[in-house]
Amino acid sequence: MLDKQQVRNGEDAESAEKLNPSNEHNFEEAFEQTGHGKINHLVLFTSGLIMLNVSMESVGMSYAITAAECELQLNSKDKGLVNAAAFIGIICTSFVWGYLGDRLGRRAVMLPAIVMSAVFSIISSFATNVWMLIVFRFLTGCLISASSATVYAYLGEMHANSKRAAAIAWGSVFISFSFIILPGLAWLIIPGKWSFTLGYIQIVPWRAFVWLWCAPGLAAALILLFLPESPRFLLAAKGPDAALPVLAKMYEWNYGGSEEDFPVKKLASSSEEARSSGFSGAVKNxxxxxxxxxxxxxxxxxxxxxxxxxxxxxxxxxxxxxxxxxxxxxxxxxxxxxxxxxxxxxNASSSLEVQSCQSExxxxxxxxxxxxxxxxxxxxxxxxxxxxxxxxxxxxxxxxxxxxxxxxxxxxxxxxxxxxxxxxxxxxxxxxxxxxxxxxxxxxxxxxxxxxxxxxxxxxxxxxxxxxxxxxxxxxxxxxxxxxxxxxxxxxxxxxxxxxxxxxxxxxxxxxxxxxx
Missing domain, CATH: 1.20.1250.20 (MFS general substrate transporter like domains)
Structure with missing residues (x-):
């Protein structure tokens, strides 16, 4: 499939070079020359893992909270706060992460935030009281906020305009997987009667359940180490000279060969991006x-x-x-x-019976x-x-x-x-x-x-x-x-x-x- 595309791509490049001896292309023309193949599929898979991670971190505690109810002595108000903590963290920091994503880059923001969110999530599993759990779920929410929307910008910018909508839709399929994986894991793990001591904390199934839902995020972070920054972001932030090597790398991934084979040697400079640096630039935008x-x-x-x-x-x-x-x-x-x-x-309002601490x-x-x-x-x-x-x-x-x-x-x-x-x-x-x-x-x-x-x-x-x-x-x-x-x-x-x-x-x-x- 790619061989045919490469032949067609080479023919198009030769025709374009005859009409354009300077071999200067605008960005969209150059992006189309990178084709659609391995790197696009890998970006789609990685973005899907990130969406899966965000969804699992956001709603995962709703499955663990019943098992933790007796151990942490949670009432209904406490459970509501625990379930809301991650969402509150996302809401509180969305503006900051949006600013950083537009200033530093999509990949540059998501990679460290994903790793740190896993760290705080695992720490939250060692909570010994409700407020420790709430604080670390809030901090986890603050960090997954970096990926919750930025991933859509990254996924869209790593695909041609004609494939952008489908790519976002396919990536979002992974969100639905969280609603299969979470109850499935909860069904397998939480009813277990095993436990062991780690340091001064008794590890029970619900704590291990929290560890497992961090896996997709850590896998995505590992893959992001090998993926490039969005070339559209680099074009806007640093100019054509910064974006061109990434396009050449995408061409190499999709067609094989080397970056030197990329038919576009120069990107046309568009009008100077209307932006200001620093926080004042963000306010202006x-x-x-x-x-x-x-x-x-x-x-x-x-x-x-x-x-x-x-x-x-x-x-x-x-x-x-x-x-x-x-x-x-x-x-x-x-x-x-x-x-x-x-x-x-x-019936519950009229009942005066004292219930023991158990989940039904x-x-x-x-x-x-x-x-x-x-x-x-x-x-x-x-x-x-x-x-x-x-x-x-x-x-x-x-x-x-x-x-x-x-x-x-x-x-x-x-x-x-x-x-x-x-x-x-x-x-x-x-x-x-x-x-x-x-x-x-x-x-x-x-x-x-x-x-x-x-x-x-x-x-x-x-x-x-x-x-x-x-x-x-x-x-x-x-x-x-x-x-x-x-x-x-x-x-x-x-x-x-x-x-x-x-x-x-x-x-x-x-x-x-x-x-x-």
Missing amino acids: VGLMFKAPLLRCVFISHISMFTVFMLSSGLYVWVPDILNSILRSPSSQNITICQIIKDKFL VSVAVFPISMSMGAVFALTYLAIGFFINKIGRKTMYCGIMFVCGAATVGAAWVPHGAAATALLILALCSGCAASILAAIAVDVFPTTLRAMAMCVMYMVGRGGAAMGSYFLGATLDLHCHEAFTAFGVFTAASTILMIFWPKPEKVRGQMEDKGYTY
Whole structure:
């Protein structure tokens, strides 16, 4: 396959050289000459591992917290803080990492942050009290924040424009793997009765469970050691002379031979990048997000990402408890899940029995959770196959509308199995985040892209926090109203995409101001 591409590439290069004796190409022409092969696949795999790592670090404690409840003497408030700690860390540091990603580079920021996040995550597994656990989960969140959105900029910039959306969609498939791997590992490890002493701490299954979910991040960090920095970033930050060797290296990886065989010997200098150095430059760039033509893009993409996370992540943290209620209800085939939840709450409120410290989780929750992850994976794969055929906006709007309708239906259908299926379908709204990222990444210039993506995901995780809190406050007594509000808001948010501007027009206006893509 690559041999045919190389022959065609060589013929194109000869033709181009006849028309262009100076052998000077613009960046997009030069990038197309690197082909699509080994390095693109390796970048895709590595980015997928990073996304998997971010997802597992964000929600992994929700599976470990029940096992740690008695040992660390956790009440409901403590468990809520532990589960929220990583998200709070991500929200608090997104702006800083976006700034550093645009100033220092995508790979330069992600590599050390991934390693340090694994260190803090492992330290958190040795916690002996709730506050030690909360602090180190917060610090872990601060560090995985560096990769949570920057990875989309890196993955997109390491692919040609024609393959960018599909690459982001394929990379995002790895996120769904976390919803298969985490419950699978929890099912295998956490119920174990073994323990051993390490220093002064008794190591029990839930602590070892934390160690295992660090593996994808460490594997990604190892591969990043051998991958180059984004050439688009180097072009914007340091100029054509810095970007050209990376393009030659990509050509070598994809076609074999040597870097000297790269047909492009000189990149045309575009207009001087409109940027300032230091923090003042970052403030100036952020200011561009709130001016035409980017203001409309920022408003639509950030509100949309808020909605995606509000439904998918906000609802997800409650699904194990909801599933447990359905599975333990003797009449789940005849009443709605909202009635099941209300009955459980009323029974718990009227009971004066003192409960011993033990977890009561139906074992069926784990395979159902794994099945949920499999559905997510299939959805992501479908997005990867059809996104360029159907169109990004059409696919995003279709998924969000269907998921919104499923959310409303889940609360009203009087059958436990049907309600569970609709809940799983509603949670597929999380898959729309990758499509939204692919839509948004095209309109932000290189020197602003990492910052814009980080802030967009920060707003999204704010939606997750608000959605989780809203459901926690209303689920017991106002379940129907809560699900209906979630579903209607999600479906209605697709109207915003009608006003999304043409990317070519935005890029043209920004390029006229001296910014590159």
